[in-house]
Amino acid sequence: MNLGGLIARAALLKEQMKKQPCKRCGLHYDPIEMKQCPHCSHLDEPGLAKLLEQKENEIQSNKSLGFWFFIGAIVLLFIMIISA
């Protein structure tokens, strides 16, 4: 990982620490800046269910993305070992 990526990650982490998870939808928002959750305060119950479903799909696709990154890292490591 390069330095720029590391700084970006640290900034993201700092940003997330300021935020709190919404009791209704579980997504993070800044309660100091926003009185209401920007993700779900405008949604009714069916809307919220749809949002949570989308979130679940996102988590699933992130998981599979993480898996392929993991495979990629192993392949890369393998190439480095055999070419050394």
Ligand SMILES: [Zn+2]
């Ligand atoms: Zn919410």
